[in-house]
Amino acid sequence: MPCHPARARELLAKGRAVVARHTPFVIRLKDREAENSVVPGVAVRIDPGSKGTGIAVTVDVDVANGDSGAVSTTRRGLVAVELRHRGAQIHKAVLQRAAYRRSRRSRNLRYRAPRFDNRRRPVGWLAPSLQHRVDTTCSTVRRLIRYFPVSELHVERVSFDTHAMSRGKNRLEASEYQQGTLVGYEVRQYLLEKWGRACAYCGTSDVPLQVEHIQPRARGGSDRISNLTLACAPCNAEKGARSVEEFLSQRPAALKRIFAQTKVPLKDAAVMNATRWQIVDQLRSMGLSVRAWSGGRTQYNRVGHGLAKTHTLDALAVGEVKDGTRIIRHPRTVLIATATGRGTYARTRSDRYGFPRLILPRTKQCSGYATGDLVRAVIPSGKYAGTWTGRVAVRTTGRFNVRSERGVAQGIHHRYIQLVQRADGYGYITREEEGAHCFADGASMRVDRSDD
Template sequence: MAKGVNAVRESSTLRTDNSKVGAGAQMVAVLDKNGRPLMPCHPARARKLLARGRAVIVQSIPFAIRLKDRVAEDSDVSTVSVRIDPGSKGTGIAVTTDVEHIDPAMGEVTTSRRGLLAVELRHRGSQVHGSMQQRANYRRRRRSANLRYRAPRFSNRSRPAGWLAPSLQHRVDTTMSIVTRLMMLFPVTELHLERAAFDTHALSLGREDLNGVEYQQGALAGYEVRQYLLEKWGRTCAYCGAKNVPLQIDHIRPRARGGSDRVSNLTLACGPCNQAKDARPVEEFLAGKPARLARLLAQAQAPLGDAAAMNATRWQLWQALKSPGLPVSAWSGGRTKYNRAVQGLAKSHTLDALAVGEISTSTRIVRHPDMVLVTSACGRGSYARTRTDKHGFPRLYLPRQKQHYGFSTGDLVRADIPRGKYQGTYTGRVAVRASGTHRIPVPGGYADTHHSNLRLLQRGDGYAYTTRKEDARL
């Protein structure tokens, strides 16, 4: 039981800072004796429950315990939400709860949002894309060298509805995997999704009515358009390339000459260039700079790269999140950025996730986890039992058996090395060998140790876990 208490203590180091939003430890997931989720508890409370024998450890990452003497019907369960900020390379996920209380000074009902757990999911879409290209190269060589080992298939095979490229489908699958696991550990009642970093459809129509009239008349009017243009044009003047100067939104084709307010007709210009161009056509203004003119016209029509990737996956992720049957709300990235700015939060995937959704004037984010669980998708290994050279021919063979002495590559283990250069205790993902001498990561490299020195903490699930500190100060 002492090992379980130490495990909670190691995963809940507290820190204090002077940030506007208070930082605290990540909360520990709690299940009743039948495995149903209850409200999470503080790590100190979890240590007491484990020390008294009232609870047992369910899993190590994210840390969860199961009570032996309580059922869900005898416990008060509040509203818990999962908020998702998807990205092309990483996704922020925050488990939150909103608590209403009466402000004694104002006598009004206010809402406090508290972050219970923060997860930063790092995708491996680029690795999937590289593997698909490598497989295509191998197959192309076999065709050209007349080494075909199977009959050719028709090239007009149709793709099912909703098909995505594997590198894009990976983002949907991994996000759903983590959200599903959190729903098994926390009493989640609703999901909130930032459906797109920028709603390019609404932007192209010159309107921003995704989530209400605030985008047309309130504080969010024009906010999302400006942020989209800053990202698209790299925060530089499109006419002279000036950086770190105040930038203004300019119409490439002036409105006086029939130009529209579509985002494809908008760019960024510094003050002198905006005044010098005035209502002249861009072809006349950049007549002496043909290369810059061609680049500007091409970039104006090209969508933002990350926005294009997210637009390809947002609807599939939206539909997948609706499958568990919980209510799902979609929000714009412009609203998220606005909420984060109003609450005084720094920029990160997890803090963006904390700010996803509707935050009224009476809502205050009062707490965020001081440590973020960084979850990196690394796959579950390969089906191929060979390694190839640069020509695609096998150069070595891997064993068909993937488990050796009770361990598989990717399992989370604790290693107690009794002697030698790396004497000590380490925790990490193991790489197994048929000889029984397995490899684990240590600071500065790797160490080999006998399997008898290892203790299994959690079976490999295709993810590698680390932590990082979260600083919400601007």
């Protein structure tokens, strides 16, 4: 369980704990019996996204009121992780590889014979850029399970389901989005993303926005998501029951823009709809209790508790928040894990035409180090004298570059470098969490299970 940094230093100084991992900093307690402690189960809450995923480790605590004796439940955030995917880079690399292949085949060069288009993809196949999101999210959750006594997993299925919002019994009817506590949150979230959180008619932002029919229902307009937009209160009142062509008759450029925007699909929605169930299925294979929740409930919980709009605070609000339960605090520091990959399998570099021009080394390690390793360099003298802790870029000459918060130290001999942690495919930085309800007692993770 997370402990205060001073407590972590005391355990390490007395030899009762050892460092299990540098980033994120994890220590393992060797003599749990001496602590005589009972470790409660924690929950991992996941807010998947197309570009980034928020993960929060939480614990629900029952607190008794000393005056009345009533018991209330509070949710406390212990650790927050923001996982940043590199699906866009993978997609770009796949497209470039396909372009090279097509260009080589079109030059009538001696090349392999064309194959028949009879290769089938397995059931559940996803594009590499989408499969990457599933794999990195689940691998991060597995790592947290090794560090924490996780008893349950909560995951948000998707922020918005375009199919459910426009068809069947979940279709938006009349003023249904104004009734009930959760009704309409899926629709509003989708429209906020699609229309840039601004009024579609005047472009005003940072004001309360209302769901508005582009073609009024009085003139045959439907309730489908493609006929809905966001408008500020003055524009909505001025438009009234008039058609959009009549309302914007003096502004043809705005009318053209709105019609074009209604036909543009939201790529993030397609990405999430394609991967939502694969993430849930892989989480269920871990042997823990997994519960999937709606994105509308997450937004309702976050807004009701006054939390800012971030990936990690969305993850903190995932799941059921019963009446009387309060989200009272969350970590002040967020660990940002950016997926960087583990290098490439290619042994050559290609030219502009897709043909090999440079042969790469067969081994990735030089003098026992590989690019991306976390190292500490103690340089006795010279331009870069001092201690440098950061990522290393290796060279066959034996002189490496070390990138840290201070900058880049170039040409450092490997005898001045000491390995701290092997590269794991991620780059780590920290940032301050948004909002005022913070605490700072989760800087270190203490693993109380001696079997790890």
